[in-house]
Amino acid sequence: MDYKRRILTAFNELALQRGFSGVTMDELATRAGVSKRTIYRYFNSKEEIIDTLLNDILSGFEQKILQMLDSCENPVEKISNIIKIVPRITEKLTPAALHDLHKYYPHLWEKIEQFRARRIQHLFDDLLLNNKYRCFKSVNPKIFTTALLASIRSVVNPAFIIDNNLSVEETIQTLFTIFLSGIVLEE
Incomplete structure (x- = not known):
């Protein structure tokens, strides 16, 4: 699975538990197994992740x-x-x-x-x-x-x-x- 898909999947899993506002970028990085820098390489913001999802x-x-x-x-x-x-x-x-x-x-x-x-x-x-x-x-x-x-x-x-x-x-x-x-x- 590529990084972008991994980030989206991890974000979706976290959002199902807490809603979109409850997900932090630190948690997302941990869940996706990537650095925050990698997240920001693919997405400019949390809002962009939500929009893509x-x-x-x-x-x-x-x-x-x-x-x-x-x-x-x-x-x-x-x-x-x-x-x-x-x-x-x-x-x-x-x-x-x-x-x-x-x-x-x-x-x-x-x-x-x-x-x-x-x-x-x-x-x-x-x-x-x-x-x-x-x-x-x-x-x-x-x-x-x-x-x-x-x-x-x-x-x-x-x-x-x-x-x-x-x-x-x-x-x-x-x-x-x-x-x-x-x-x-x-x-």
Whole structure:
């Protein structure tokens, strides 16, 4: 494993335990088995490490979403499959890490928000506009996705999850159950 990957892996392991703000460069150097000088050779700052890690997570998430979308035809099944993989991917970002992003790195949190908005907008616009399986009620996709995104921002955020002692998985599944029950036609 190259130094850069080793540093990122070590940082991720430490961040899972303490959140991003709890990781010091000394601890990171020890965990990665490199000097602080080596860390700074590859990354200018802790923020750059977090940004790189976040980009890796979002890129991996994007790939998994695309695989899920290609793996089946039924739109309800596509949504269900995506809902199932979200918690597996977000487990790399604990509520404490998400809270740190939200509080200390708002521009990186915004990157997550933009990613969520872009993916959800694309997914539901496509599914609701191309309702060839006739499994969704006729609703305006813009209104649906805007309402869903607003709900996600309100509910799938660190403060709400921590304050209500929820898991990311439970929060996402409940929210999507509420929304899908509202648009799926009765059989």
